[in-house]
Amino acid sequence: xxxxxxxxxxxxxxxxxxxxxxxxxxxxxxxxxxxxxxxxxxxxxxxxxxxxxxxxxxxxxxxxxxxxxxxxxxxxxxxxxxxxxxxxxxxxxxxxxxxxxxxxxxxxxxxxxxxxxxxxxxxxxxxxxxxxxxxxxxxxxxxxxxxxxxxxxxxxxxxxxxxxxxxxxxxxxxxxxxxxxxxxxxxxxxxxxxxxxxxxxxxxxxxxxxxxxxxxxxxxxxxxxxxxxxxxxxxxxxxxxxxxxxxxxxxxxxxxxxxxxxxxxxxxx
Amino acid sequence: xxxxxxxxxxxxxxxxxxxxxxxxxxxxxxxxxxxxxxxxxxxxxxxxxxxxxxxxxxxxxxxxxxxxxxxxxxxxxxxxxxxxxxxxxxxxxxxxxxxxxxxxxxxxxxxxxxxxxxxxxxxxxxxxxxxxxxxxxxxxxxxxxxxxxxxxxxxxxxxxxxxxxxxxxxxxxxxxxxxxxxxxxxxxxxxxxxxxxxxxxxx
Numbered sequence: 001x002x003x004x005x006x007x008x009x010x011x012x013x014x015x016x017x018x019x020x021x022x023x024x025x026x027x028x029x030x031x032x033x034x035x036x037x038x039x040x041x042x043x044x045x046x047x048x049x050x051x052x053x054x055x056x057x058x059x060x061x062x063x064x065x066x067x068x069x070x071x072x073x074x075x076x077x078x079x080x081x082x083x084x085x086x087x088x089x090x091x092x093x094x095x096x097x098x099x100x101x102x103x104x105x106x107x108x109x110x111x112x113x114x115x116x117x118x119x120x121x122x123x124x125x126x127x128x129x130x131x132x133x134x135x136x137x138x139x140x141x142x143x144x145x146x147x148x149x150x151x152x153x154x155x156x157x158x159x160x161x162x163x164x165x166x167x168x169x170x171x172x173x174x175x176x177x178x179x180x181x182x183x184x185x186x187x188x189x190x191x192x193x194x195x196x197x198x199x200x201x202x203x204x205x206x207x208x209x210x211x212x213x214x215x216x217x218x219x220x221x222x223x224x225x226x227x228x229x230x231x232x233x234x235x236x237x238x239x240x241x242x243x244x245x246x247x248x249x250x251x252x253x254x255x256x257x258x259x260x261x262x263x264x265x266x267x268x269x
Numbered sequence: 270x271x272x273x274x275x276x277x278x279x280x281x282x283x284x285x286x287x288x289x290x291x292x293x294x295x296x297x298x299x300x301x302x303x304x305x306x307x308x309x310x311x312x313x314x315x316x317x318x319x320x321x322x323x324x325x326x327x328x329x330x331x332x333x334x335x336x337x338x339x340x341x342x343x344x345x346x347x348x349x350x351x352x353x354x355x356x357x358x359x360x361x362x363x364x365x366x367x368x369x370x371x372x373x374x375x376x377x378x379x380x381x382x383x384x385x386x387x388x389x390x391x392x393x394x395x396x397x398x399x400x401x402x403x404x405x406x407x408x409x410x411x412x413x414x415x416x417x418x419x420x421x422x423x424x425x426x427x428x429x430x431x432x433x434x435x436x437x438x439x440x441x442x443x444x445x446x447x448x449x450x451x452x453x454x455x456x457x458x459x460x461x462x463x464x465x466x467x468x469x470x471x472x
């Protein structure tokens with residue numbers, strides 16, 4: 001394997017701490033103390049903090065991850081040192097059981113030991129990542145996002161059955177429209193798309209029956225606008241339609257696509 | 270031959286993914302499996318292959334073995350067993366050329382991301398607060414990134430105060446690291462054992 005790999009223990013990496021008898025990253029410093037390779041008495045914490053703070057200040061952009069980790073390590077070092085320096089405080093007998101410094105220390109050590117193993121796994125994963133990165137695979141076709149492929153597996157009502165459903169709705173609308181008074185409504189496709197999308201968003205996984213996306217007693221214009229809105233959303237791949245079996249109610253679902261989630265409103269595009 | 274030809278034209282004129290295709294010629298199972306693996310951007314399980322071909326799993330498995338044997342020799346493409354399935358990849362031998370050709374150096378995960386993934390892999394299902402207790406730092410950003418990359422996913426909520434979301438690793442996680450399943454990772458006990466002798470040898 002010819003891959004160059006940067007690991008946390010790489011000595012060329014900046015952010016190293018230099019003390020008498022120690023040189024390395026802050027995590028390595030903590031490890032050395034933990035494993036008694038380095039006495040905590042020999043670790044001037046102020047100096048450690050100063051050096052690392054200087055390194056952090058040098059970074060072009062503040063790295064909160066690095067800084068946060070360092071604060072944790074520095075705090076742990078201080079805790080260890082204070083435990084060594086201060087005489088154990090005598091406590092009442094009952095309390096002693098709960099806050100036994102030995103037990104607390106053991107717990108902390110256990111936790112650190114566990115974390116150290118995860119770090120080791122992280123190193124292993126990094127190796128695997130770089131090995132695996134030498135195997136190139138075909139990228140997912142950009143025009144076929146997973147939800148659309150899932151749609152293909154569903155029994156999909158043909159456009160004919162959508163049109164049939166539209167015809168029924170229009171017939172109902174004809175009955176609901178007894179007079180010839182025509183008031184021009186401000187119905188826009190965009191409004192309807194937003195409305196349909198809102199309904200589907202609140203319905204979630206279970207979807208909404210095709211008919212329920214239309215206003216009861218709505219005018220032809222409204223129905224047609226809503227129908228066009230559904231077609232438009234379908235075209236954009238934002239929704240899908242399905243039917244359990246022929247003649248079953250047509251159900252409209254929103255496509256649960258994480259990429260689309262933040263842009264809630266397709267009509268605004 | 271004639272029959273095959275008409276079938277061919279049939280397929281050309283109306284390709285409808287919801288329709289059942291004509292039964293596969295058993296002698297051509299390896300080639301059919303090859304076609305499916307080539308077309309898929311992700312590892313395909315034996316079960317999915319069998320379903321797509323309307324064939325029994327044992328015969329598809331045999332076809333897969335035949336196919337892999339023919340790919341085992343000097344080829345530019347390798348068929349690897351990963352994430353519980355099979356996937357076509359370029360032969361790693363030619364990785365430097367493919368990399369230059371695609372002008373793509375794969376984005377590597379940060380150390381924080383790898384650590385978080387390690388913890389999720391071993392402690393799943395795990396909540397964000399549990400993760401943060403182990404890492405000792407805020408993990409929400411890392412977790413969001415890992416979810417966006419499809420390496421971990423939400424798997425419901427934990428029945429406890431605040432009902433926090435629980436996370437698990439995904440199949441893409443396995444594929445990303447070239448693992449067949451999670452048991453390929455060393456156990457934590459094994460890691461502890463490895464650590465001991467290494468320590469004593471250090472000066």
